[in-house]
Amino acid sequence: MTSCLHVNTGVVLFAHGSRDPLWRLPIDAVAQRMAQQWPQIPVAVAFLELTQPDLPTAVEEMMKQGLSHLRIVPMFLGVGRHAREDLPEMVKHLTLAHPQVAFELLPAIGEHPAMTDLLARIAAGQAAQYIDD
Template sequence: MKTGIILLSHGSRLPEAQITLRQIKEQIIQSGNYELVEGASLQFNQPDLPTVLCAMARCGMQRVVVVPIFIYQGMHMKRDIPAVLAAEQSRYPEMEIVLAKNIGADRKLAEIIMDRIQEVS
């Protein structure tokens, strides 16, 4: 099954904020076995989520996993992203669109935070 990955960031009014998303995308491409990995922003930056889903459909992806790079289970995760995905799923019924869990309070994130603390200690 042709599987695409969308790394979904919140987005920022500062264009250079997209550099981090591109870096994460390259790391996923290097370590994964996915046909297509793209970044998208929920707000402010392009490409946005509908644009990348359209590109995934044009590339023949049968399954798309949307990975939200969000820590909190806030309104975007509970309302906004599911609403966008529901609307887009109706446009691409041949493509399964799956929303992964947000990052949340993961032990790996705590380890990164501890690393950052150690860097300045």
């Protein structure tokens, strides 16, 4: 399968963070799955608070790879203040600090129709095709 992303694009999976170190495992699993399925797409994780790395640190690391386009994917099911206000403000500051990079802020993952469909399938016990052996 080929990627539909621009050349020199990286993906940053952005989540809230937690004091519990196990909380980040699902976000890391998404990054690992992406790296396995699309090894040509650089992927990183970043967190708002309580977990490292933060977004500016993840962006700096991605820029060291020569990337000129960063797609930030909010890994939030709901759109609260963090997704609606805090993250856009952070991206605004990153854009000002790094004008050579095109930042693309996607809607929260929970707003995607495919996620809604998958969650409904899981709740209905109809997601067996998504389970790995």
